[in-house]
Amino acid sequence: MITFQEVTKQFGNTKALDQATMVFPLGKITGFLGPNGAGKSTSLKMIAGLNRPDTGTVRIDGKHPSVETKKNVAYLPEIDHLYPWMTIGEAADFMRSFYGDWDHSKYEELVSFLQLEPSMSIRKISKGMRAKAKLLLTFSRNAKIVLLDEPLSGIDILTRDQIIQTIIRDYRAGEQSIIISTHEIQEIEGLIDEVIFMDRGKAVLQGDAEDLRSERNMSLVELMKEVYRHGNF
Numbered sequence: 001m002i003t004f005q006e007v008t009k010q011f012g013n014t015k016a017l018d019q020a021t022m023v024f025p026l027g028k029i030t031g032f033l034g035p036n037g038a039g040k041s042t043s044l045k046m047i048a049g050l051n052r053p054d055t056g057t058v059r060i061d062g063k064h065p066s067v068e069t070k071k072n073v074a075y076l077p078e079i080d081h082l083y084p085w086m087t088i089g090e091a092a093d094f095m096r097s098f099y100g101d102w103d104h105s106k107y108e109e110l111v112s113f114l115q116l117e118p119s120m121s122i123r124k125i126s127k128g129m130r131a132k133a134k135l136l137l138t139f140s141r142n143a144k145i146v147l148l149d150e151p152l153s154g155i156d157i158l159t160r161d162q163i164i165q166t167i168i169r170d171y172r173a174g175e176q177s178i179i180i181s182t183h184e185i186q187e188i189e190g191l192i193d194e195v196i197f198m199d200r201g202k203a204v205l206q207g208d209a210e211d212l213r214s215e216r217n218m219s220l221v222e223l224m225k226e227v228y229r230h231g232n233f
C-alpha cells in the first residue's frame with residue numbers, strides 16, 4: 001500500500017498538504033477527490049517521486065519514493081507534458097527507451113483502440129486527442145502503480161468514454177493500483193473501489209466505496225456534495 005503519514009508540503013505561504021494522513025490500497029482503483037487546490041496533484045507528484053514532503057512520511061510498499069519505486073509508477077500529469085514537435089510514434093519511442101516495462105504490443109493495440117495514428121503530430125492534434133495520447137503513453141507501460149491526474153478534465157463526453165474504457169480495459173485487479181484524481185466523481189463512480197476526499201491539504205474522508213455508499217445510504221456523488229457543502233462527514 002501507499003501511505004501518507006502526517007505529510008506537510010508548503011509552497012511560500014500556501015500549505016498544499018497539511019498533516020495529510022491517508023492510505024491508498026494496492027491492487028485497487030482509488031478515486032482521489034477534491035476541489036481545486038485541495039492538494040491532489042501535490043500528493044500524486046510525491047508518489048511519483050517528483051517532490052518531497054517538508055515533514056511527515058510517504059511510503060510505497062514500505063519504501064521511500066526513489067529511483068527504485070519510480071520504475072513501478074506510471075504518472076499521467078494534469079499538464080500537457082508531451083513534446084509538441086514529436087509525433088505520437090516518436091513520443092512512444094522516447095518513452096520506450098526510458099521504461100523497461102514498456103509493452104509495445106499493448107501500445108499498438110491501444111493506438112488503434114483510441115483511434116490514434118503514430119504519424120500524428122502532437123502539435124496539430126486536438127485537446128481530446130492529446131488527452132488520449134497521454135493515456136496511450138501511460139497505459140503502454142505495465143506499471144504496477146498508475147497515477148492519473150485529472151484524466152477527464154476539459155474532455156468531451158465521447159472521448160471521456162473512450163478514456164474510461166481504456167482505464168478498465170487491461171486493469172489487473174489485485175496486481176495493479178490505479179489512482180484517479182478528479183473534481184468530479186460522476187463518470188468514475190462505477191470504476192472505483194476506494195475513495196479519498198481531500199480538502200485544504202488534508203484527507204477528510206476515506207474508505208471502501210461500497211461501504212461508504214451503504215453506510216450513508218447515498219451515492220458517492222451525493223456524498224461528495226455533502227462533504228464539500230457542509231464540511232462535516
Ligand SMILES: Nc1ncnc2c1ncn2[C@@H]1O[C@H](COP(=O)(O)OP(=O)(O)OP(=O)(O)O)[C@@H](O)[C@H]1O
Binds near residue numbers: 011016036
Ligand atoms: N509548485 C508550486 N508552487 C506554488 N504553489 C503551488 C505549487 N504546487 C502547488 N501549489 C499550491 O498548492 C495548493 C495545492 O495544489 P494542488 O495542485 O496539489 O491541488 P489540486 O487538488 O491538484 O488542485 P487542482 O484540482 O486545481 O489541480 C494550491 O493552492 C496550489 O496553488
